[in-house]
């Protein structure tokens with residue numbers, strides 16, 4: 001473990017002494033985040049649904065399937081017994097696939113402490129309801145907003161497991177709770193930042209996956225940096241407009257949980273969404289891509305619900321719309337670009353933005369998008 005003397009981080013380790021936390025889910029992110037929490041000084045127990053995975057983490061301090069070559073902290077405990085993992089845990093971090101979250105919450109409910117805070121680490125929406133994970137938590141459990149949090153940011157699991165420095169945003173409607181979450185996860189190589197914009201923080205993580213799919217697709221086709229830079233820039237504008245129409249603060253989307261995560265996911269060959277897009281761009285079908293991917297690529301499931309919400313909110317998302325068309329086989333990967341084209345291949349003129357938004361905000365989005373001819 002790195003011993004770089006960062007005073008605020010050392011302070012945080014002292015404050016975490018004796019803090020019992022639980023992590024539900026022992027895939028690449030759950031296991032990595034459990035390591036971060038343990039290195040931050042928390043008393044961590046992780047839940048793995050397969051007993052053999054729990055056993056390997058508990059005894060060998062390894063999770064060879066998801067984090068090959070990584071040594072986990074000696075103090076990290078693991079179990080496949082929900083009662084044991086949740087006993088006395090004030091913070092419960094959830095790192096399961098978005099589509100199983102509701103059932104996982106139902107399973108943990110009988111063992112939850114009445115004061116526990118549920119913190120989602122998940123970057124997808126529920127397909128059947130279009131809900132964000134914080135909404136699924138509120139919908140499933142009897143907990144108020146002061147007991148629901150989110151952590152999101154530029155957080156490729158394997159890089160963090162190797163202790164390469166980065167940070168993440170801990171968000172909760174109650175600022176003190178956000179601070180508690182950030183303190184719990186501030187380790188020598190991971191810095192927690194706080195805000196109270198749960199919607200923006202959560203949507204940053206969901207939406208960047210869709211833009212990373214687009215980047216993967218054009219990468220698979222063989223397009224270069226101009227196309228990717230244009231998609232990233234206009235993708236951020238699409239993300240921001242959608243998030244603001246959903247109630248987010250636009251500045252959240254230009255921070256770690258928005259732009260930061262967008263850059264990481266669009267650039268990293270380790271990103272599963274980027275990789276899935278690349279396979280599709282190379283001509284593999286969605287089914288073949290799913291088979292090749294051994295891990296969760298949340299973006300593929302989030303495309304349709306996000307576009308459904310965008311339609312309801314009167315938001316244009318040309319890049320995400322093209323990703324859906326490619327996934328559905330209605331557009332060739334080579335035709336995906338930073339703007340929608342008409343059937344004759346002519347770029348469509350910009351559609352006007354709704355008049356219900358304040359002028360300043362409208363000018364900001366226009367500036368980000370650039371004015372089309």
Ligand SMILES: NC(=O)C1=CN([C@@H]2O[C@H](COP(=O)(O)OP(=O)(O)OC[C@H]3O[C@@H](n4cnc5c(N)ncnc54)[C@H](OP(=O)(O)O)[C@@H]3O)[C@@H](O)[C@H]2O)C=CC1
Pocket residue numbers: 025026027028029030049050066095096097098100104121122123124155156157158294295296298
């Ligand atoms: N990996 C990363 O870099 C990051 C991921 N995230 C987000 O974290 C979330 C989890 O992803 P990640 O850990 O990467 O995924 P992985 O694919 O690495 O692992 C998936 C995990 O979910 C478990 N799982 C599968 N089905 C169920 C179920 N029905 N109930 C409970 N657990 C189940 C798997 O268990 P089993 O092994 O038994 O199948 C495994 O532990 C995603 O939303 C992702 O977007 C966020 C930041 C970074």
Ligand SMILES: O=C(CO)COP(=O)(O)O
Pocket residue numbers: 123153154155156157209212261264265270271272273274296297298
């Ligand atoms: O969320 C992530 C990085 O912040 C991980 O992205 P992928 O799910 O695409 O691997």
